[in-house]
Amino acid sequence: MVQGEKVTVVDGVVKTPDHVTIPFIEGDGTGPDIWAASSRVLEAAVDKAYEGKRSIVWKEVLAGEKAFETTGEWLPEETLETIREYKIAIKGPLTTPIGGGFRSLNVALRQKLDLFTCLRPVRYFDGVPSPVKRPEDTDMVIFRENTEDIYAGIEWEKGTEEVEKIIKFLKDEMGVTNIRFPETSGIGIKPVSEEGTHRLVKAAIEYAIKENRKSVTLVHKGNIMKFTEGAFKNWGYELAEREYGDKVFTWAQYDKIAEKEGREAANKAQQEAEAAGKIIVKDVIADIFLQQILTRPREFDVVATMNLNGDYISDALAAQVGGIGIAPGANINYETGHAIFEATHGTAPKYAGLDKVNPSSVILSGVLMLEHLGWNEAADLIIESMNKTISSKVVTYDFARLMDDAKEVKTSEFADELIKNMN
């Protein structure tokens, strides 16, 4: 058996050995069905691209139900240590109980490894059924802040001593008068920081520069949550102008020109910046953004936003290009090089063990992983095969129910088809 080696990261650059060990978490619910299919496709692509000169050696690490059954812990320290050591991992979805029980293991992994960007590219594959008229117009890359916001899980339950204490503090010491029902409220806290915003927006702009993207849109609800979401917008613009002054033109600059010299001058300045290939950094309030991604998706490109907005936006945008069955993602710390690749969807428990769901989200997360490792030839083989397979109308149930004359196949059969179509 081939002995795998660890990925190393030097000055933020990933160095991949020819035979690389990658830790994986199988996942709960439909996780095992999807992982069995996805790992085969990834292995086949690497094999085909490099004819044995390169390979992935999988190393299972435990989290979720499988970890609890084996070790009595939902997220064993050993799992975190292994991912820290091996730098890169890939995972299936993990269940989070609603309204009580333990906090999200998915969020815990992101926070504990400080994987501050949740990167979710949203693009259309030919032939995928979509509810919109021109799904190919949706081509966006979401940069979702992954460690802060109301998603950080700082909250206290109604009726507890802690919530009474915090409500008393807010009323007596902070002059808060607008907690509508103080006796029966739970309380949640929403931290959004300048550092957290800067590193996320920096990652989004760097990506836009590298990938020749036209704009970065900051999505926020800063009219209502002024010092968290509003501050995100202001800090984002500040960072863009301070660190990328010669490469971007921001709407904050536009506003200043418009105020001094009028709108015509501001429009001219933006047009000149566009003609010079500068990236337009703009912002939009989250509610109207959800309308505009449907009515005029071509106006958006790279999107940078906070944790909760990013969660909602991910699923909404996934729907436009065929749904959650084909929505990949990656959790990345661009400074340390640590990354965990995972689908946007959850455990879809009603389909667990049926060999039924679409494995494309995890497979395409694997494609992001191969690209991160610099193994682009293998990544391209999967993309080409995915296009070919879907165009030939051989698809899983989620696409088959929306397509005419499709051949519905199981999770494992879809993987077989992808492997067959690699050439």
Ligand SMILES: NC(=O)C1=CN([C@@H]2O[C@H](COP(=O)(O)OP(=O)(O)OC[C@H]3O[C@@H](n4cnc5c(N)ncnc54)[C@H](OP(=O)(O)O)[C@@H]3O)[C@@H](O)[C@H]2O)C=CC1
């Ligand atoms: N990163 C992670 O690990 C995540 C974990 N979760 C967790 O997953 C659990 C279930 O969450 P839930 O809100 O139901 O969301 P899910 O994403 O698990 O499922 C919702 C619906 O999406 C569709 N779907 C999901 N996965 C696939 C797939 N691979 N192929 C085709 N269709 C798919 C199904 O639609 P249909 O019914 O129309 O067939 C399914 O019923 C919760 O515990 C949640 O916390 C949720 C999101 C992310």
Ligand SMILES: O=C(O)CCC(=O)C(=O)O
């Ligand atoms: O952690 C969870 O259970 C849900 C997370 C989620 O929906 C997401 O990150 O998109």
Ligand SMILES: [Mg+2]
């Ligand atoms: Mg989600």
